[in-house]
Amino acid sequence: MKRAIVFGATGGIGRAICSDLAADGWSLYLHCNQKWDEAVKMGRELMCSYPQQDFIPVKLDFAVSDTDLLAFTKNLLTINAAVFAQGITDYNFIADQKMAVIEQIIQTNLLVPIKLTHLLESVLVKNDFSRIVYLGSVYGGEGSALEAVYSASKAGLTRFSQAYAREVASTNLTVNVVAPGAVKTPMNEIFSSETMQEVKEEIPAGRLAETTDISFWVKTILSPSSGYLTGQTIYVSGGWLL
Numbered sequence: 001m002k003r004a005i006v007f008g009a010t011g012g013i014g015r016a017i018c019s020d021l022a023a024d025g026w027s028l029y030l031h032c033n034q035k036w037d038e039a040v041k042m043g044r045e046l047m048c049s050y051p052q053q054d055f056i057p058v059k060l061d062f063a064v065s066d067t068d069l070l071a072f073t074k075n076l077l078t079i080n081a082a083v084f085a086q087g088i089t090d091y092n093f094i095a096d097q098k099m100a101v102i103e104q105i106i107q108t109n110l111l112v113p114i115k116l117t118h119l120l121e122s123v124l125v126k127n128d129f130s131r132i133v134y135l136g137s138v139y140g141g142e143g144s145a146l147e148a149v150y151s152a153s154k155a156g157l158t159r160f161s162q163a164y165a166r167e168v169a170s171t172n173l174t175v176n177v178v179a180p181g182a183v184k185t186p187m188n189e190i191f192s193s194e195t196m197q198e199v200k201e202e203i204p205a206g207r208l209a210e211t212t213d214i215s216f217w218v219k220t221i222l223s224p225s226s227g228y229l230t231g232q233t234i235y236v237s238g239g240w241l242l
Helices: 012-023 036-049 066-074 099-124 148-167 186-190 193-202 211-221
Strands: 003-007 027-032 055-059 081-084 130-135 173-180 233-236
Touching (some): 003 012, 012 036, 036 055, 066 099, 081 099, 099 130, 130 148, 173 211
Parallel strands (some): 003 081, 027 055, 081 130, 130 173, 173 233
């Protein structure tokens, strides 16, 4: 049985990833931070649709200590893949951002994913095939004003995955980033309809991405047939910015 853990499973893109992977035969750990009831509900719904697989909700606050991160990973069953779909931002001038918010963005988007990768490596490399996918951003390739810290955290994922992929390339573990452009998710609901219309007009494809536009690429990378793709950042942006 192939099993993956999806961090940020209750988010807009995370849900689509879980749905696609479940349909593709994956058993899943459904990670959440605060939305425990939603994670449990998702697990039950997926179990009804795919009774031969298991769907286990798990809770982890990315602000916990290293000891707690270690304990969390030690309690997991064997996994073939880790998908880091969690992410936070704060739309603000850097001079106006609170220091704690800056630290939280880096912690959630970059530091803890790297630490979890460190802790999960010994499990992943034992498999016939294994995968790590980080959810990056088009802003990791071209920084966004008012999201400087977020842009830095996503750029960090791109460079980390490129370097780390080379360290484990001789194993069956591949490491890649899927970097969306503008996607129809709750994260973009802070912007007015006028602002989002302006963004659409800048996108050559003429629309925002659906969450399934992103989850398709995660599912593809997790395929056993994708073993020669590693260290890459795939920008799924409709031709926007890059």
